[in-house]
Amino acid sequence: MPDTLPFEGLKIADFSWVGVGPITTKYLADHGATVVRVETTSPLDILRVAGPFKDSVPGPNRSQFFADYNTSKYGITLDLKNAAAVEVAHRLIAWADVLAESFTPGTVDSLGIGYETARAINPSIIMASTCLMGQTGPAASFAGFGFHAGSIAGYYEITGWPDLPPDGPWTAYTDTVSPRFLAAILMAALDHRRRTGEGQHIDAAQLEMSLHFLAPQLIDYNVSGRSITRNGNRSEFMAPHGAFPCQGEDQWCAVAVENDQQWAGLQRAMGEPDWAKDQRFAHVEGRLANQDEIESKLGEWTKSMPPKAVMEALHGQGVPAGIVQRSSDLQQDPQLAHRGFFRDLDHQEMGTVPYAGHQFRISGYDSAPRSAAPVLGQHNDEVLRDILEMTEEEITEAIIAGALGG
């Protein structure tokens, strides 16, 4: 008997695109919901044209950036500027429990799939709208990516080196924070609907969700005027605290000495060198005051060994340490293998590719993506015929009218 899945039977019309919306609906899809991801052929979801591409060959059906975020979903194309497509969209809304979208505010209203329309079609629908700045306010129309929101939300200011311009997180950072909040909000709204039958509209601003990850420092600024800024890898409270060079090409091991006991552990791991016995370094205040010196000496020691040997030597003495892993290292990480984190899924064009799995495992079922991401329009027929139960004539009419796009 197949496992019971948490969201089996739940129906989601997913008009969202790029990062936050699709990652949010992915949680529901992977854990059992039927999610129909609606795309247009022009413009394409930008993740379909951004890499990494399978074998480095670009193509709209070859991007793992898109694929990782759209597992376990059905994929259809609708040209929402076409009236026949809007009719199909309305059928989807009538079918669905949840309607998700992530356009610039006002867009869904102009497309004819806004909340008032959706509620008229389906009074108990839950509609989740997410965008960078939220549906209202003077900057609501600010369109862009998580790079922009990450910069406005303060994450560029706090990433990089104090003597260099802001470096920024490498990725569109608010896209990594927001889907977690939005998925939790959506699941709570579903539980409320299960008990009361009431739907509602959710306005989730990626900026506002993301600011919670800076909350202690924002409150500190408001109280004391102290403004935190980028500081490499250093901590206000611990030292040494950084990434140290190891043997090999661009290899690093992160080391965090959280207290005086761990400092003693670090000394044992290094074989009790004389420099480390300096009394100035015995307590955290002294180590914080002399970080340059400690970092350079510690780096001399780490340089002589591969990162794994450094990590193991430190772990042996109870000191937190971790190899700075790249995506290739993750593929070899024994802990991730133990958890079954990466899952091979068979994609129509890319073939078998390892997909990144879940960040939590739930007992009782295989908590993992169920199927590969769809190629563009992969399930057009199936969704119209089997899910929306349109007749052959209706489907033909929709196609002739150009509903499914070019």
Next chain:
Amino acid sequence: MLSPYTVLDLTDEKGELASMVLGDLGADVIKVEPPGGSPSRAMGPYLEHAPEAERSLQYFAFNRNKRSVTLDLETETGRTALFSLVEKADFIIESAQAGAMAGKGLGFEAMRQANPRIVYVAITPFGQDGPHANFPASDLTVAAMGGPMSLQGVPDRAPVRLSLPQAWLHASVEASVGALTAHALMLRTNQAQFVDVSAQTAMIWTMMQGMSAHSVQGRDFNRSGNTIQLGTVNLRLVHECADGYVVIFPIGGALFKLVEWCVQDGIIPEDWLTAEDWPMYHFKVLQQQPVAHTIDEVLETVSAYVRDKTKNQLLEHGLAEGVSMAPVSNMEDLTRFRHLEERGYWLTAPLPNGSEAQVPGIFANLTGTPLSVRRWPPKLGEHTDEVLGDLLGLSSSQIADASGHGPG
């Protein structure tokens, strides 16, 4: 939305945001703290920089919508009280070292005996079992093992984390998603559920397109400073302006407008306007087709345009014209951002020293069940009497025993 449910929060700084999310969504959260308080109460930053009890802003930031109960779980009375709470709870969230709770007889198996419908959520650096389950870990080392550090920083220096701890926050909000997913399953199966959250894997997901790079294209992405890697091109995103920096992604229609403005400002000659089909320019660059002006020339031009303008001028001008120019906000910019003010985002919270401060508001605006802050972060043990007395019906001497304040 979650008002029918009770959450027992046994976490420290590694999990406090998880139960706060459920609390903001309406759940009754009971924070069970040891007699000395949650370890996060001893973590900075501190109010007035005074590292004293009830002064931790780390604690204050992630413990609203909770009641605080002190229980000494080293004593039998304390443990008995905990199990009585478990019987009435729907969720337990803990963030102890893997296996530590089970070792004390407080793990999932013991809890499900007390409550066969409990959802038990455990947050750890690497997961409950496996070869790395007991690795000593901190925010920095989890950011390293999870991968995002490998992508951040300039090539000629060490890779960097974000300069503030993020790993436990990612894992915590992820844990709230895991909790609600498991709860949906429990409703179907009527069986207790165990949720095993790994902070390392939460950090992997912050790599976005970086996490699967090697397995599909045969090579990793590497750190490249403040650029975005588009195919073979590194596009610089950060430009210095009059009072700081801005982030601009110069592609498509936005690039065409920027070129127009640069012509108007006399930065580049008028023939630039027709030299390229600017909205399509980035496709040509990506496909390595010949272009009239190189990407470096274009980026220099953008830099020249913003150099004498302020962050706010650029933001406002861009908003009016549909070109996204994002200020690199510092803490001051954020607290003064008119947009957040007009949306009513900031809330005024009473601080433990009697003063008030603006704090981040609710996560989202909901039409049917608006979120709210019903309680500000509790003092240690503030609700011990209320919860143990009213909810469990314990006498005052039993309460004193259970909370570690008894005579013996």
